[in-house]
Amino acid sequence: MRRRTFLQHAGVLTAGALIGKNAFGKNKSNYPVVRTDAAKRHFSSDAIEAAIKQFKAHVKDEEQGWLFENCFPNTLDTTVYYTEVNGRPDTYVITGDIDAMWLRDSCAQVWPYMSFIKEDEKLRKLIAGVINKQTTFVLKDPYANAFYNDANKVSEWKSDLTDMKPGVHERKWEIDSLCYTIRLAHGYWKATGDTAPFNNEWKEAIKLILQTFKEQQRKKDKGPYHFMRQTEKPTDTLPMGGYGFPAKPNGLICSMFRPSDDATIYPYLIPSNFFAVVSLKQAATMVSSILHDAALASALQALATEVETALKQHAIYTHPVFGKIYPFEIDGYGNYNLMDDANAPGLLSLPYFGAVSVNDPVYQNTRKFVLSAYNPFFYKGTVAEGIGGPHIGKPDMIWPLSIVTRGLTSTDEKEIKLCIDMLKKTHAGTGFMHESFYKDDAKDFTRSWFAWANTIYGEFLWHTYKTKPGLFS
Numbered sequence: 001m002r003r004r005t006f007l008q009h010a011g012v013l014t015a016g017a018l019i020g021k022n023a024f025g026k027n028k029s030n031y032p033v034v035r036t037d038a039a040k041r042h043f044s045s046d047a048i049e050a051a052i053k054q055f056k057a058h059v060k061d062e063e064q065g066w067l068f069e070n071c072f073p074n075t076l077d078t079t080v081y082y083t084e085v086n087g088r089p090d091t092y093v094i095t096g097d098i099d100a101m102w103l104r105d106s107c108a109q110v111w112p113y114m115s116f117i118k119e120d121e122k123l124r125k126l127i128a129g130v131i132n133k134q135t136t137f138v139l140k141d142p143y144a145n146a147f148y149n150d151a152n153k154v155s156e157w158k159s160d161l162t163d164m165k166p167g168v169h170e171r172k173w174e175i176d177s178l179c180y181t182i183r184l185a186h187g188y189w190k191a192t193g194d195t196a197p198f199n200n201e202w203k204e205a206i207k208l209i210l211q212t213f214k215e216q217q218r219k220k221d222k223g224p225y226h227f228m229r230q231t232e233k234p235t236d237t238l239p240m241g242g243y244g245f246p247a248k249p250n251g252l253i254c255s256m257f258r259p260s261d262d263a264t265i266y267p268y269l270i271p272s273n274f275f276a277v278v279s280l281k282q283a284a285t286m287v288s289s290i291l292h293d294a295a296l297a298s299a300l301q302a303l304a305t306e307v308e309t310a311l312k313q314h315a316i317y318t319h320p321v322f323g324k325i326y327p328f329e330i331d332g333y334g335n336y337n338l339m340d341d342a343n344a345p346g347l348l349s350l351p352y353f354g355a356v357s358v359n360d361p362v363y364q365n366t367r368k369f370v371l372s373a374y375n376p377f378f379y380k381g382t383v384a385e386g387i388g389g390p391h392i393g394k395p396d397m398i399w400p401l402s403i404v405t406r407g408l409t410s411t412d413e414k415e416i417k418l419c420i421d422m423l424k425k426t427h428a429g430t431g432f433m434h435e436s437f438y439k440d441d442a443k444d445f446t447r448s449w450f451a452w453a454n455t456i457y458g459e460f461l462w463h464t465y466k467t468k469p470g471l472f473s
Contacts, residue, residue, distance in 0.1 A: 031062065032431070035069060035073075036078055042079065042081065047113075047117075047123060049073075064424060067427060067431060067457075067461075068458055072455060075454070079109065080092070080110075081093075081149065088132055091126050091127070091129030093105070093106035095109075096447065096450045101148070103137060103145060103147075103178070104177050106133075107183060109455050110127050110455075111183075114127070114188070118192065124194070127188055135201055140165065142208050143163075143212065144177075145172045145257070155170065159229075160227065161228040161229070171227060172257040173225050175216075175255040176255075176259045179276055182206075182282055183353070185202070189286060198290050206296070206300070209283070213253050217253055225243075226243050235262040235390055238263055244264065245267065246333075247266070250313070250314050251306045253268070253276055253307060255273075258341055259341070259344060259345060260341055261391070262341075262389070262391050266330050266331040269329050270326055270327055271328070271347055271350060274350055275345045277304050284298075284304065319374075322366075324365055325366040326347055328340055338374070340369075340378075341377060341390075342401050342402035343399075350409075367409075371406070375387065381398070382439070382440045383439060384437075384439065386399060386402040387399060387402035396438055396439045397437065398439050399453075400434060403426075404423065420471065420472075425442060432448070432449075433450070
């Protein structure tokens with residue numbers, strides 16, 4: 001089933017009708033019970049349940065409390081499958097409506113729970129299992145973006161013209177897929193000090209990530225990756241024999257697809273290269289501190305420095321209105337794609353990943369650009385304003401993810417409050433966030449069950465509650 005077309009017939013099924021038999025029941029308030037029945041939840045965390053109780057007890061807005069209770073645990077309630085393999089945690093995480101595990105989405109879905117794992121051993125093991133599963137996937141194919149739990153399952157995309165393997169759902173090369181695996185590993189290590197997931201297999205995965213990044217610098221040749229699909233959608237395939245449009249080698253890493261799973265226009269995707277710098281440095285620190293491999297750590301750090309230098313030299317564009325900004329994509333020949341996409345990493349989300357300071361002048365100029373009509377994918381309607389992208393296939397569809405990202409990267413309380421208020425208006429009575437919604441009618445939405453959007457929305461609410469509780473009064 002196509003990821004972006006599942007349940008586009010918005011309004012026919014609500015999220016509650018999809019996942020709970022008591023969807024039309026009533027609790028003691030005026031809001032319907034749409035969260036999955038406790039007996040049917042995939043995983044339960046005492047720490048997350050305590051956070052929900054705390055939030056609802058202190059936030060006076062009953063609808064806001066209802067949304068937090070529905071959305072924040074949605075990944076745990078509906079998408080995780082935990083087991084142990086040879087005594088080691090193993091966690092398979094679907095995105096929601098598709099039975100496949102994206103490296104990016106699975107990390108993003110469990111990341112908001114990171115601050116709770118010290119107080120919840122079950123939750124800690126669950127996330128350790130995600131790291132272990134991602135290690136297995138990277139070793140299977142570092143160029144793939146999504147995998148099956150069944151290592152022998154043949155994909156619906158088996159006819160794609162690329163080196164498909166059993167167990168691989170889709171093979172779109174995206175820098176961020178590998179960056180996210182490092183982000184999760186580093187965040188887990190920093191939160192717990194536990195080094196059990198970081199064995200020799202993990203080290204081999206890190207070496208393979210380094211090799212893949214270097215191959216996709218394409219300094220001597222195009223590298224081993226190619227991809228074509230028979231499709232009517234140009235964003236689902238690559239031109240030029242499956243290698244994408246040309247790029248002049250300059251030290252940056254080519255990414256043939258974006259975090260949206262859409263093909264890049266120019267191969268140097270700037271947000272993902274920023275993310276790669278952060279991830280390579282994190283991997284270098286872990287390899288040095290945990291595995292004591294100075295040579296590998298040095299190689300990781302050297303590539304991080306090279307990409308960072310290339311970004312400074314090639315990834316700044318002087319806009320006639322906004323001054324110096326970061327472009328979305330470049331090709332090394334002097335061509336720039338000026339836009340931003342709702343998916344993360346994007347230009348707006350750079351501080352969220354620790355890639356730039358929120359006070360960086362170039363980032364602030366870029367932020368003004370992407371939240372303006374100069375960004376071709378920024379939409380403003382009667383319901384909300386936010387960023388979309390070409391993934392949905394039609395204009396004026398705003399992604400809640402972009403509004404969440406805007407709130408998480410803002411230092412302006414009025415802007416944060418605006419994001420909270422806009423998001424509350426977009427659930428269309430379902431009690432959940434969606435992939436996208438029409439700017440003038442939130443009932444026109446895509447994907448009733450999209451766990452990433454739900455969980456990161458919960459992360460935003462919890463972060464705001466802990467740091468700026470007055471915004472909920």
